[in-house]
Amino acid sequence: MILINVASAAVPAIIAIAVRRLLFADEEFKRRVLNAVCIILLFFNLARYAFNSIEQNRIKIPVEFSAVTYFVLPIIVLLKLDEMRPWGAYSGILAGGFYFLNGILHGNFMYADYKIQSIVISMLCHGALLFCGLLLISEKRYSQYAGWIITGGLVFSGIRTILLKEWFSGGRGIFIYELIFAYIPSKYLGKEIIPFYYLVLFFLLAVSIRIFFIFNSKTAKK
Numbered sequence: 001m002i003l004i005n006v007a008s009a010a011v012p013a014i015i016a017i018a019v020r021r022l023l024f025a026d027e028e029f030k031r032r033v034l035n036a037v038c039i040i041l042l043f044f045n046l047a048r049y050a051f052n053s054i055e056q057n058r059i060k061i062p063v064e065f066s067a068v069t070y071f072v073l074p075i076i077v078l079l080k081l082d083e084m085r086p087w088g089a090y091s092g093i094l095a096g097g098f099y100f101l102n103g104i105l106h107g108n109f110m111y112a113d114y115k116i117q118s119i120v121i122s123m124l125c126h127g128a129l130l131f132c133g134l135l136l137i138s139e140k141r142y143s144q145y146a147g148w149i150i151t152g153g154l155v156f157s158g159i160r161t162i163l164l165k166e167w168f169s170g171g172r173g174i175f176i177y178e179l180i181f182a183y184i185p186s187k188y189l190g191k192e193i194i195p196f197y198y199l200v201l202f203f204l205l206a207v208s209i210r211i212f213f214i215f216n217s218k219t220a221k222k
Helices: 002-022 027-056 065-078 082-110 116-137 145-163 165-171 175-180 183-189 191-219
Strands: none
Touching (some): 002 027, 002 082, 027 065, 027 116, 065 116, 082 116, 082 145, 082 191, 116 191, 145 165, 145 191, 183 191
8 A cells, every 4th residue: 555655745746736837827727727626626525425425314514624625615716705715725735735744654554444436536635625725825925814814714613623523423533523632642641641732732733824824925926
């Protein structure tokens, strides 16, 4: 399964090259490409979740950060919610970037039991998120006000996830719940580690927002 590690490195590299070439294209062409990718991403996942809901005889709700972003990012773009575009860019890059980084580091054993079809679909969807996020972050320089939009998006996402906890039987085994409720560190290091864990988590999120603005200032037009 070493191919998963290789693919996890190759896909974002190809996406970065494609985005870089698009930066020199005219604005109308870039808009059409972005809209096309968003339409495909949105309707593919609508169909996928509808099919899974029918198959499992239970409404399937997206809860993982990337799964929610499959819907939120295209809606922001297609409905031209300009104030929310920084959140679309941030969430797309965070979800797509983290997925491929995880695939590079741990893909050989984390996805070893997955069907090849599931792996391909997951890579394509996360690749679409990363592609759209990189296009959005390079379209213009965001004001510092965008930091509040991103922070609000993170807070809203966290609250929504917590409210849906019982729908997912307490969230055990689901990454976003493991992250929010510190299940893994408390299991291996004890509950005493939880305050420090949250400090580190908030610090990393703050750093990710700072890196987002640095990258935006380096790649976007004035």
